[in-house]
Amino acid sequence: IQAADRPLLCEVVAELHEADLGDLIEALAPEDRVALVEITGTDFDFSALNEVDETVREEILEELEPETVAEGVRELESDDAVELLESLDEEDQEQILEKLPPAEREDIERSLLYPENSAGRRMQTEFISVPPSWTVGQAIDYLSETPDLPERFYEIYVVDADRHWLGAVSLDVLLRARRLVPITEVIEEDRRRISALEDQEEVARMFGKYNLVAAPVVDTTDRLVGVITIDDVVDVIEEEADEDLKALGGVTHPEELSDTVWTIARGRFNWLLVNLATAFLASSVLGLFEGQLEKMVALAVLAPIVASQGGNAATQTMTVAVRALATRELGSYNALRVVLRETMVGLVNGIAFAVITGIAAVAWFKIPGLGMVIGLAIICNLVAGALGGILIPMVLERVRADPAVASGTFVTTVTDVVGFFSFLGIATLWFGLK
């Protein structure tokens, strides 16, 4: 790139798949990234920019001239164009949109009006629609004679003169049918359609459940406005899984490998602050029993075990619950059964670990009775953990908070507090301390 060997670079860039080109860009130094796009000009496929981290994408787009970006955007399908532009602020968007031809500009602007993460944002507005009066043969001929078709398509749609939905025909169905058959005879009329306002998570669930590769998007009056294809949905599925997983691990702020230390540290700070508050709350329970801890230091040594064992059992339950809520496997119809089952699991493992921990504690500290105390506390805490692990995500889901984000803190707070309180409380009674 430094040598700026233009023909060679153009050839390399033109041959690469957009995904590989994206990888290449990420591997380059920041100043070389912009240079690469500028040097290769029209050979550069702008959809590669959708394959790189958002921070990198914004940096490149801000460095480039609006003219260059506008030219690149023109070559994209509308959904890729929207994805590229939605990461920019409104002023930059405006500058680029101004330089586009009116028709494309209007399509993109209309998509940008839909709320973030809605089907309207993800759909492409290029699709093939035919009138209901045609035969299969006419549709096939139309496809081979029309030069300006969308880049990839898996089905065609039948609409009336007002673009109202009539049905869909998959390409394999079209190819299977005889030429003279009217198109209305092969359409699927009851195909699932997506409202443009639908949340993308719901869309992904529908694709997964019904094994779709493409689905029509309609507006509130059932007029066809776009199509969502499986490749966009795969991205959504991965994004959502990613978000849930990171949220459960306490990473609630989106971050990318290319972010700076400062951005990442700040993003993780809030969650750690919440955790600190709950840790102080749990320790204040220990503080209530200062006298007992002084008299029998074994209690201070063993208390974290009770809390940790409860916390881990509760996290298991919570993980299963969060996942089942996300996939809609857990709903009000089976809630009671699942809550009872988790409580029983907590009780069963509670008894098992009560015995193990009790024996270990007596062997260690040679204090008779300590085994019984820690055992009872473990049973209490595992049952409490099970209840917390299942009920907290369910309540959060009810009040429309994201169970994946908030459950972790609440759940371990419950097990820390119950763990410390039950262990030291039972010890106080048993040994007649204080």
Next chain:
Amino acid sequence: IQAADRPLLCEVVAELHEADLGDLIEALAPEDRVALVEITGTDFDFSALNEVDETVREEILEELEPETVAEGVRELESDDAVELLESLDEEDQEQILEKLPPAEREDIERSLLYPENSAGRRMQTEFISVPPSWTVGQAIDYLSETPDLPERFYEIYVVDADRHWLGAVSLDVLLRARRLVPITEVIEEDRRRISALEDQEEVARMFGKYNLVAAPVVDTTDRLVGVITIDDVVDVIEEEADEDLKALGGVTHPEELSDTVWTIARGRFNWLLVNLATAFLASSVLGLFEGQLEKMVALAVLAPIVASQGGNAATQTMTVAVRALATRELGSYNALRVVLRETMVGLVNGIAFAVITGIAAVAWFKIPGLGMVIGLAIICNLVAGALGGILIPMVLERVRADPAVASGTFVTTVTDVVGFFSFLGIATLWFGLK
């Protein structure tokens, strides 16, 4: 179902999508499930059984006569048939396979020979291949004249007389081309092919990266043996995300909502046992400082805060690391940079929380110097947590263990041990205890 109104049931079952039929089956009482399949007979779509939990599927298949199952399996695409049969033990498989026509039986047996979770297991062996001598028009006519085509297809393949791979043609490309164009002119020769032995996770990554809807599967001699379609891949992506998420939450044994209390409790027991061992290890560090704890009980009250704060910061780092390893965003080429960055993030947040916790600790216990001690310990533990959170998953990946499964325990052990040891060690030195 009790009333066994056969015609009504058949109608309902025939009209439902397989996914909805699966939901219906799960909602039924166990004895009604088998009855439903038996009563509706050939109207029952066996692919619905792939939509239900594995436990439920096994129960139903074991109750049904092998003849009934064989008849249902005949109607399925080979990949669905394999999915259905692979959950059974070999003897039951054999009984059902015996009752299938030789051609179908051979296809399924060949797929079952491939290792579990390989592309060969997931592929369907029904696909459309045409000779290279044909024109586009011939291929289109062939599709409309052949009655027994696969249920869904998105592309056709060109192979030589020995079934060796020559190229692929998407249906939209086929439809765009003029009838007289030779098929060899529109094929994609360099399409990515999948080896039948490839792991399904790798297949999913390829589909996601290159936005595929179908991909040809070849054997070691580059002969076309099957095709994998996106709907199977979406299932794989969801399964893998599910596994990682549950593993991070300490649920390493696959479980389903329909499992019994006993199965679930046993499945989660092992991980809790490992955790108990590490909790005792951490507590033994507290035990080393028994004398100090007795002299200054504030240390016993505050120690869990140091451990918890480190554990949470480490879990954040670990979650990001596990995810980045799974998506191959983190590799040897950027490992050093990411490790340094995470360490810096640990240091920055360590300093921030050292100040906050230090002030809070002094305010609570009114012991001058306690703030400095807990602050230093928090900095140590957050840096140790960052290093553990990033290095442990990377090492596990190196030795080919699954980072998602094992990281959690190791990482929190590190932060518990370092947290307790640094806090009590620094306190011992600072206050001249013991």
